[in-house]
Amino acid sequence: MTTVGKPEVNEKKTVDLNVPMETTTGPALDTFAMEAVDLNAYYGKFRAVRDVNLSFRDRQITALIGPSGCGKTTLLRTLNRMNDLVQGARAEGEVRFHGQNIFDASVDPVELRKRVGMVFQKPNPFPKTIYQNVAWGARINGMKQDLDALVEHSLRQAALWDEVKDKLDESGYSLSGGQQQRLCIARAIAVKPEIILMDEPTSALDPVATLRIEELIQDLKVNYTIIIVTHNMQQAARASDHTVFLNMDSDRAGYVVEAGTTGTLFTRPARQETEDYITGRFG
Amino acid sequence: MTSEAPPPAGSLRKRRRPGEAVIGGLLFIAAALSILTTVGIVFELGKEALLFFRSEEASLAEFLSSTQWQPAILDFGIWPLVLATLTTSVTAMVVALPVGLATAIYLSEYATPRVRGTIKPVLEILAGIPTVVYGYFALTFMTPLLRSILGVSVVEIFNTASAGIVVGILIIPLVSSMSEDALHAVPMSLREASYAVGATRLETSLRVVLPGALSGITAAFVVSISRAIGETMVVAIAAGAGPKNFTFGEDSLLGYILNPFVAGETMTGHIVRISGGDLSYNSIDYNSIFAIGLALFVITLTLNVLSRRFVARFREVYE
């Protein structure tokens, strides 16, 4: 195969198989929150994602891994049609959500995004108060309920409440990077989505902040389906139930090499490509 | 932690958002209004100019060939106005180009942040002073100055040189800021390459940076000419209050026709003087200023489009 990807991947890097994987003991529910069928994503003439067929299990964590530039982020952003905002981006095929194809002309992307939320690579709080950051999404979506309670509940779920409860009126920018990212997660939770897409949510954070976010993601699984893009295999191995490995072909289009439970994929990968990647013999 | 009830599996069906559509529509109308402005300019100037050329008193051939503009006896040749405009604009460029370009080179290649911090506001203030104030300056300072240097017999009270020089001062900020942008766009690596072969700062500025920014600087020049041609108040106040009619062969070319020290009325100056009076619609005078306006519009638009081409060229090279 063509070897593309980062040549600087460390040869000696291996997956620590001793990490406990209690989360991979099998899905409690065997239903799918979202399914991609023959999905292709393009930027103009360039095909960034090729023939993806995937099912994302309800209330489980699915990690998307693969070399950089392999279309992980594009795939993720296609799932809630955030890529609609990119000039020239389009998708073919289907993504089924509650039995509907999200690309159908009758589907409202705004409604879709409300139910499939997103957390971005870099924390991007609004330049507003912490309170307003969390409450804004609920407010514009016309949620008629006690906003104070919602803000508190969301911040608690994001494990941020104790740190910010006395300074809700301060700017979101006054928080540290890790706190900002948890604020962004609280903001996403506040509109009560079913699925949360996370695009390398810890890549801009220090190890301590990363650990807190990873723990938080585990807690959130109870209520939400989570699809997370990461290029840290440790993170994928430790924090996800299912893992999808993508690679890119000679046309630089990303495709799914292998998908399965995280335990299986990291210990007994079916494809040589996968093994090469996770053991670092890649590129 | 409370477990949340699963969200209702409601429909993703498109919601009707009439508000969104209305807002989108309104915003589009706001943007499209600018097209209407252009259409309005072209239509109104064109319509009145057409009425003018079609009238019995005037013709396009006379407009483009005659050297007499005397509405009172129905002579409508645009050349006296065009030549006066040319005189003021050329004078203006003679002032603005060297000063503006030198300022730009100094600011971009030599100046310390402190000098920049002083000069930039000066240029901004110069650019922000209303043109009528420059007109006052031309009449009460520049004209007496020219007359005291060259003699009152040489320089008339109203003269195109004084107006032209002051128009030049007024467009210095335009020349310098556009040129500076162009100089800035030249990559640092080119300068470093030049220094690395032992060039001095001057050699680097003139032989490497300046040629590299040439299309951008050309754009600045072209746009400045357009601005000088369209400038109105300075020439209306200081250049002259009547067309400088002439006859080839009889009037000396350098002594009178192109002599900047005698009075001459420019295209813009004439429009202002005629419309400042009580102008009745549907008169030949009314139509005639629209014909001049159309000519002015075509000239300045052509120059502006040309300038944008040059800008696009240097952007292409470095971006």
Added chain:
Amino acid sequence: MTPPGPEASGGASDLLQTSAQMRRRQRRGLVARLALLGALMVAVAALVTLIVTILNSSFGLVAVENERSPGELVASRGYPEGTALGDLTKEDLVALLEAGISTNLGRRFEREQRFFGDRMVFEDLYVLNDLCMAGDPPPPACYLPARSHSQVEALVVERVVEPTIVGTWSFFSSVFNRDDVEAYAAEKYPGAELEFRSWLSWDFVVNPQSPEPAIAGIRTALLGSLWVVLITLAFSFPIGVGAAIYLEEYARENRLTAILQTNINNLAGVPSIIYGMLGLAIFVRTLEAITSGSFLGTGGEATANGRTIVSAGLTLGLLILPIIIINAQEAIRAVPGSLRQAGMALGSTRWQTVRSHVLPNALPGILTGTILAVARALGETAPLVVVGASTFITTDPSGPFSKFTVLPIQIYQWTSRPQDEFRNIAAAAILVLLVLLLTLNTAAVILRNKYSRRTA
């Protein structure tokens, strides 16, 4: 002769003592640098000269010839020498008026406004009462309070003292050449008094326009400018910001958008006088029924057909529209895309994102650009001459359908007058205009700095 070799062309020791050729090159560099600096100083010198020219004309000595000298008038009422007119009682001032002007003129003044609340001086009370009952319209004296002390004093100065400025001198000659000025004045204007005058004064700002430069003011023009700029702003701000939002947030990159953008850029380069002609053709002429206010039935007012404040404001509105759009686009573009993405990812609509995140963050930039555009409108002259600003108007504008003049037009007309005194008041008016513009620009700079500090 040193033999040719590596040492000769520049060994390590030569680095410190440069060759003659290098010295020449560096000297040339220094000369060029000074030349560049000199050119740059031309710009600075131009600005300084301009300001000095204006200040020089705004203050200076004037030779005043009085029809009656104030000293003589004061003495005629039995006051000691050296008493100022303003120190006289109102009764004495009115007595001076009675002695100094014709009864007919006095009657006219009294019908305009009474001198005393409790008695009449020139006019018969019965006549005034009749006029108040039957007059159509009744004279202002029927409802106005009596003239104040200072109003009567001004009337005495204007009508009895009748000062005429017969000569003016610039600030520089007044200060550095005072002896020559005095000698010249004594010879040329015997009987005239020399006094130092600041042409810029509070009276100048609040007095209406007048054919007499000594008492002319810019009140009418200032109010006119204010009205026109208000209309300009009300028209161009919402449309300009709307257009910028459309182009930055809604428009797809297609042919139509490219045309819109090119068109806006081209409009920004159209000479302002062309906008004046557009305004004349569209607002003044074609839309006369609307811009004259006649559709409201305000025909009774002496409006000058479509040559009104609305027409002027809309014309300038079109003129600064491209500037506002381009500035607002830049401000909107500076808002980080991550905020839009965050907004959209929460299931907000485009407009909700724009309104809650893009606009609040772009607002300081938009306002800065708008202030600068307004400053431009405030200084525009040519388009308003073409649209038809009134050449002489002494009444305050009463609304959007009044005829008007603005400060730059006033400056233009005064500058074009042959008498020296008009140059002086033109300079004073320029000072007022420049102070206004400087205030606006300072506001814009403060706003910009505050904003860039916050985002940094």
